[in-house]
Amino acid sequence: MSSLSVNAASGSFVLLQVGNRRFALSAANVAELAPPVRLHAFPHESALVIGVIVRRGRIVPVYDVAPILIGRPSGTHRFYLIASRFFDGVPEPSAIPLHGECELANGEVAPAGPGSPSYVSGNLSVADQQIPVLDLEALVTNSAATGARDAAFWSKS
Amino acid sequence: MKIAAHDSAKPRRSRAVESMILFTVGRQLFLIAAEAVQEIRSTDGLASAAFEIEVPELPKVTHFFERRNRAWFIVSACAHFRLPVTRPMLVLILRQARAALLVDHIVRMVEIPAVHSLPRAFSGDERRWYRGLAYLEDQVIPVLEPTGVLTRGEVARLDSHAATLVAAGDILGGAQS
Numbered sequence: 368m369s370s371l372s373v374n375a376a377s378g379s380f381v382l383l384q385v386g387n388r389r390f391a392l393s394a395a396n397v398a399e400l401a402p403p404v405r406l407h408a409f410p411h412e413s414a415l416v417i418g419v420i421v422r423r424g425r426i427v428p429v430y431d432v433a434p435i436l437i438g439r440p441s442g443t444h445r446f447y448l449i450a451s452r453f454f455d456g457v458p459e460p461s462a463i464p465l466h467g468e469c470e471l472a473n474g475e476v477a478p479a480g481p482g483s484p485s486y487v488s489g490n491l492s493v494a495d496q497q498i499p500v501l502d503l504e505a506l507v508t509n510s511a512a513t514g515a516r517d518a519a520f521w522s523k524s
Numbered sequence: 525m526k527i528a529a530h531d532s533a534k535p536r537r538s539r540a541v542e543s544m545i546l547f548t549v550g551r552q553l554f555l556i557a558a559e560a561v562q563e564i565r566s567t568d569g570l571a572s573a574a575f576e577i578e579v580p581e582l583p584k585v586t587h588f589f590e591r592r593n594r595a596w597f598i599v600s601a602c603a604h605f606r607l608p609v610t611r612p613m614l615v616l617i618l619r620q621a622r623a624a625l626l627v628d629h630i631v632r633m634v635e636i637p638a639v640h641s642l643p644r645a646f647s648g649d650e651r652r653w654y655r656g657l658a659y660l661e662d663q664v665i666p667v668l669e670p671t672g673v674l675t676r677g678e679v680a681r682l683d684s685h686a687a688t689l690v691a692a693g694d695i696l697g698g699a700q701s
Contacts, residue, residue: 407664409552410605412648419643419657420662426657426664428645454644461645507645 380474380491382498384467386437391472391491391500392450398460400469401447422449429462431505433475435486441466442471450503458475476500485509505521531588542639544667546631546660549601553665558633560670563617567626569616574598574604579685581646582678588686589624591617595686598624599673623673634660637669 379394379425401422406429408418417431426448433441444464448489476489477497484507559691574587586601588595597619604611604625612626639656652672674682680687685692 405662407666409666410607410653412606412651413646413650416645421659421664426640426643426659428643430645452645457644457685459644 370515378473378476380498380500381448382472382474382493383463383465384469385441385463386466387435388437388440389498391493391498392448392503393500394471396450396503398449398451400465401449401462403444403446403464404440412509415509418445422447423451425524427460427462429464432463432506435484435506435509451464452504452507461503472498526608528677541637542600544634544636544658545616546665547614547665549605549612549627550572550607551689552605553631553663554601554627554668555636555660555665556616556668556670557655560619560668561616562619564588565614565615565617565624567613570598571694575686577685577689579682582682583701585674585678585682588682592604594622595683596624597679597682598603598623598626600626602626604673605618618670618673621673622679624625625668626671636660636667652682653675 380391382389382391382396384390398464399419402449404420404422404467406418415430415432415435417429419426419428421427423464427447429447431438431441441464444466444479446465446469447462448465448469449460449462452461453459470492472491475492477492479487485497486502486509487499488502488505489500491500536597544555545558545561546562547556548586577585577588579585582695584600585597586600587598589598590667598615598649600609601607601612609688610628612628614627614630615624617624617628639658641656642651642654652675653666654671654672655667655668658667659665
């Protein structure tokens with residue numbers, strides 16, 4: 368954990384904003400919040416990946432999860448959240464464009480409601496709000512078709 | 525919540541530098557190891573020696589030419605990387621594969637200190653297309669994997685088509701593998 372100094376203890380979550388919606392991600396997965404540095408794009412065939420950024424001397428893939436979460440590409444964003452994905456047990460930093468400030472929160476996590484997208488592992492109770500807790504791995508491996516359906520789910524909820 | 529300071533990118537590994545060719549396909553920059561390229565020709569210079577070939581499942585290959593009694597297949601880099609069609613001016617004849625790549629423009633030779641692995645997030649055909657990524661003058665540029673231009677299976681299929689053309693007398697000479 369670097370300059371963000373997130374408490375990685377269980378039960379700690381980073382609240383993040385994508386579009387005008389708030390989501391929660393386990394703080395244990397989050398490394399830092401980075402400024403909107405230059406995105407480098409090149410031809411590829413991987414869904415949701417829009418390019419790479421360079422962060423601390425490492426090349427970090429950028430996932431635009433906004434089409435799944437809010438039904439449209441992220442467009443102009445303010446930060447990158449750097450979180451870890453694991454491939455065969457090896458962590459790989461991954462960047463997610465965000466539209467607003469992040470904050471840390473602790474709270475009770477209730478099971479996800481019926482019909483919730485597969486990448487929602489529960490709902491975090493914070494100040495009388497129920498904030499969906501994202502499963503990063505399930506989110507970024509979500510198919511485009513599922514994404515469209517899930518965007519419709521969020522628009523109704 | 526504090527935001528980490530902006531940091532400048534730096535190579536993570538120190539290795540012997542590698543000479544590479546920086547080239548363009550449309551507006552996209554690519555790198556290829558200089559030692560992976562046998563020869564660079566103009567498309568005009570190769571036109572008279574190239575024969576048309578049409579394999580429906582491999583539209584990226586439109587021509588081939590003979591070299592040392594073997595067929596070498598000309599691959600459109602635009603089609604290979606699924607980029608918008610351009611008007612290529614040059615052909616990079618590869619050393620490790622019987623393929624020649626149609627590209628737009630050679631920018632210059634560069635020395636690359638490190639090739640970074642392609643992040644695992646990239647899981648599509650690009651894992652075959654690229655050796656990795658290089659950082660050059662504030663840009664991340666994909667490094668082409670020469671053996672990924674045509675697979676062995678694709679070369680075998682193309683050889684078969686080329687041999688058929690030769691047998692049918694559609695072309696002069698004896699292009700075959």
